[in-house]
Amino acid sequence: MFPRSANSLRFSKSQIHxxxxxxxxxxxxxxxxxTGCASGxxxxxxxxxxxxxxxxxxxxENEQSDHQRKLSDSELTAKNNSGQLKILTNDEVxxxxxxxxxxxQPDLWKNPVDMRILPKKxxxxxxxxxxxxLSTYIFQEIGESGKNKxxxxxxxxxxxxxxxxxxxxxxxxLMTGLENMKEWGVHKDKEVYKAMLEVFPKDxxxxxxxxxxxxxHFPKQQQxxxxxxxxxxNNGVIPDDKMEIMIEERFGHGSYxxxxxxxxxxxxxxxxxxxxxxxxxxxPEDPIQLAILALRRMAIDLNxxxxxxxxxxxEENPLEDTFIASAQSPDQSDLIKAHxxxxxxxxKGSYRVWLRHKDLFYFVLQSNQGTPxxxxxxxxxxxxxEDPDVDWTRLNxxxxxxxxxxxxxxxxxxxxxxxxTVMATCITxxxxxxxxxxxxxxxxxxxPQLEHIPVLFEIKTHTGQLxxxxxx
Numbered sequence: 372m373f374p375r376s377a378n379s380l381r382f383s384k385s386q387i388h389x390x391x392x393x394x395x396x397x398x399x400x401x402x403x404x405x406t407g408c409a410s411g412x413x414x415x416x417x418x419x420x421x422x423x424x425x426x427x428x429x430x431x432e433n434e435q436s437d438h439q440r441k442l443s444d445s446e447l448t449a450k451n452n453s454g455q456l457k458i459l460t461n462d463e464v465x466x467x468x469x470x471x472x473x474x475x476q477p478d479l480w481k482n483p484v485d486m487r488i489l490p491k492k493x494x495x496x497x498x499x500x501x502x503x504x505l506s507t508y509i510f511q512e513i514g515e516s517g518k519n520k521x522x523x524x525x526x527x528x529x530x531x532x533x534x535x536x537x538x539x540x541x542x543x544x545l546m547t548g549l550e551n552m553k554e555w556g557v558h559k560d561k562e563v564y565k566a567m568l569e570v571f572p573k574d575x576x577x578x579x580x581x582x583x584x585x586x587x588h589f590p591k592q593q594q595x596x597x598x599x600x601x602x603x604x605n606n607g608v609i610p611d612d613k614m615e616i617m618i619e620e621r622f623g624h625g626s627y628x629x630x631x632x633x634x635x636x637x638x639x640x641x642x643x644x645x646x647x648x649x650x651x652x653x654x655p656e657d658p659i660q661l662a663i664l665a666l667r668r669m670a671i672d673l674n675x676x677x678x679x680x681x682x683x684x685x686e687e688n689p690l691e692d693t694f695i696a697s698a699q700s701p702d703q704s705d706l707i708k709a710h711x712x713x714x715x716x717x718x719k720g721s722y723r724v725w726l727r728h729k730d731l732f733y734f735v736l737q738s739n740q741g742t743p744x745x746x747x748x749x750x751x752x753x754x755x756x757e758d759p760d761v762d763w764t765r766l767n768x769x770x771x772x773x774x775x776x777x778x779x780x781x782x783x784x785x786x787x788x789x790x791x792t793v794m795a796t797c798i799t800x801x802x803x804x805x806x807x808x809x810x811x812x813x814x815x816x817x818x819p820q821l822e823h824i825p826v827l828f829e830i831k832t833h834t835g836q837l838x839x840x841x842x843x
Contacts, residue, residue: 502540506530506547518555520563523548527566538572542595545570549602558606559653565614567599571621578623587627596621596628600635607652609639650726662696662798665724665731669796671785672700680813682806693800695810699817703786703794707818710738715825716794718811721802732802734830736814737791804830 495503513526530544545567552558576592578584587593596618603610615632622628648668655661663677678697682689710716720734786793795814799806807830815821 499540499543502543503547505540506544509544510547510551514551514555520555520557520560523552523555523557523563524566527570531570538570541570542591545595545599549598552602558602559608561603561608561611564599564603564608564610565617568596568614568617568621571596573620576622578626581625584623584625593622593627597631600628600631604635604639607639607643609643610635652727654726654729658800659694659696661726661729661731662694665726665733665798666696666698666796668726669724669733670698670700672702674702675700678817682809685813686809690805690809691801691803693803693806695797695799695806695813697795697797697810697814699795699814700786702784704818706738706784706786706792707794707824708820710794710820710824712820712823714738714740715827716821717791718807718826718828718830720807720830731798733796733798734807734810735793736795736797736811736826737788737793739791804828 509526509529513522513529516522527548530541534541548567552563557563571592576589578588600610610632615629615636618626618628618632650668651664655664659679663679666677667675675698678699680695680697681693682695683692716736716738718734718736721732722735724731724733784792797807797810799810807828811821811826
C-alpha cells in the first residue's frame with residue numbers, strides 16, 4: 372500500500388488521523404459483532420460450508436426442501452382461496468419497481484436548486500421577529516392619517532432618523548415596506564423605490580476583493596435590494612441612470628445587485644416598446660375615459676366614432692343614473708340600413724376586456740347572419756365590378772363555361788366575424804340590463820331603421836345564466 376523506501380515511511384498528520392479513524396471504526400464494528408469476520412455465527416457457517424457433504428446429508432436436505440415446498444404451495448392455495456393473496460399484474464409490478472427506484476434516487480427535476488443568495492423561507496430568529504413587529508407598527512401608526520405616497524416617504528424618513536448609526540432592522544423594515552406598497556398605491560412610483568434604496572448606507576457593503584464580490588458579501592442586504600428591483604420589474608417600472616449610481620455607491624459595480632440592474636436595463640426597454648398597440652402606463656381614474664380608451668382599442672374600423680351619453684342629462688326620469696359609451700362607424704350604420712326587418716338583431720354580453728390591471732365589461736349588437744351580399748349575376752351597371760375590358764375567365768382558371776363574367780360576390784365587410792356581423796359596441800357604468808336597454812333606445816335616434824328591426828337580449832347575469840328578453 373505504501374512505498375518501502377526508508378525515506379517515505381514518515382506519515383503526515385492527515386494520514387495518521389485517517390488511519391486512527393479507520394481503526395476506531397473497525398474496533399467498534401468488531402465489538403458490536405456487525406462485521407462478517409467478527410460474528411461467531413458467520414464463522415460457524417463458513418466452517419460448515421468448508422466441510423465436505425456426504426450422500427446421506429444431501430438426501431435428507433433434498434427431502435426437507437421438497438416437504439417445505441409442498442407446505443408453501445398448500446399455504447399459497449389456501450391464501451388464494453381465502454382472498455388474502457393478491458396477484459400482481461405486469462403493470463403493477465413495473466410500477467412498484469419504478470417507485471422503488473425513485474425512492475432510492477431523488478428526482479432533481481422536481482426539486483430544482485434554488486439560485487437565490489438566501490433561501491425563500493429562511494429561519495426567522497426572535498430578534499428578526501421583533502424587528503418585523505416594530506416595522507409594521509411604524510407603517511400602521513403613520514397609515515392612520517392616510518395611505519398615500521407622502522406618508523410612505525414619511526415612514527422611510529422616520530426610520531432613518533431613529534437608526535442613523537447602527538441601522539438595526541433595516542432589512543425587515545424594507546421588506547415590510549415592499550409588502551405594503553400596493554396597499555398604499557406606490558407600487559408604480561419610481562421615486563419611492565429610489566427612497567428605499569437610499570436607506571442602505573453608503574460605502575458599508577462595498578466588496579474589498581473579487582472573492583468577496585463573487586461569494587456574495589452581505590447576502591441578506593443584497594437579497595433585499597434585489598427584491599426591491601424585482602418588485603420594480605414586476606410592476607413595469609424601468610430604473611434610470613441615477614439608480615445605477617446609487618447601487619454602485621452602496622454595493623459596488625460587479626455585485627449581484629448591479630448585475631440585476633444591468634439585466635433589467637437591457638430587457639425592459641425592449642419589452643416596453645414591443646407592443647404595436649400600446650396602452651398608457653398610467654391609466655385615467657375616470658371610468659368614462661377608461662371606457663373610451665377600451666372602445667378605441669377594440670375598434671377595427673379607423674372611422675369608428677365613440678359617443679358618450681349620461682342618462683341624467685338625456686332623460687328626466689332615467690331607469691338608472693349611469694353613463695353609456697357607444698362605438699359605431701358609418702359602415703356599421705349602413706349595415707343596419709341594409710339589414711332586413713324580419714330578421715332580429717341580438718345584444719350579447721357581457722364580455723371582459725383588460726387595460727393593464729383594470730377590467731371592463733362591454734356589450735355587442737350583432738346579426739347572427741353574415742354580411743348582406745348581392746346575389747350572383749346581379750351586379751348593377753356602373754358599379755366598380757363591371758368592367759367590359761376585363762376577361763374574368765383568364766383571371767380565374769376555375770371558372771366554368773356555364774358561369775358568366777358578372778357571377779362574382781361582394782367582398783365581406785371588416786365587421787363580419789365568424790359568429791356574426793358586429794353592428795355596434797358599448798360599455799355602461801353599471802353593466803346592467805336596464806342600461807343596455809337604454810343604449811338601444813339611444814341608438815334608434817341615430818339609426819332610424821333600428822326601430823323597425825326586432826332586437827333580442829342574450830345577456831349573461833352574475834350567475835352565468837342567459838337572460839333572454841322579448842324583442843323591443
